[in-house]
């Protein structure tokens with residue numbers, strides 16, 4: 001069987017689109033952003049983070065920063081020189097591997113005294129899209145729309161290439 005260039009492009013497009021759609025972007029603290037005295041422990045509750053998802057830290061540049069640390073540093077709010085700080089004020093972190101991830105603010109005593117610390121658990125795989133058992137839920141509509149879109153763009157490309 002000969003795999004044509006068209007087929008490869010078609011499949012690659014589908015894979016790229018599927019990846020794009022399945023990745024979720026989480027704005028840490030939602031509209032509050034990355035700030036003082038916010039309860040990030042509660043914010044994390046009920047959320048499921050998967051490899052490929054993104055964390056967005058929003059804050060006024062210069063007021064805070066974002067450090068990825070290990071569990072011990074997280075508990076004690078220790079910043080070692082090896083920790084590279086993100087400082088743009090719109091820092092996007094893509095979750096590349098499963099497991100626990102710890103983030104703190106390295107400015108002043110924001111971690112120790114003002115609760116600027118976030119711990120999440122990244123899961124390795126997205127759950128398989130389940131057929132809409134929850135009837136009436138608006139969530140089930142979106143994947144179907146995207147699925148149609150992917151199929152449409154895919155077939156369009158097949159004709160064009």
Ligand SMILES: [Cu+2]
Nearest residue numbers: 064105107110
């Ligand atoms: Cu801070």
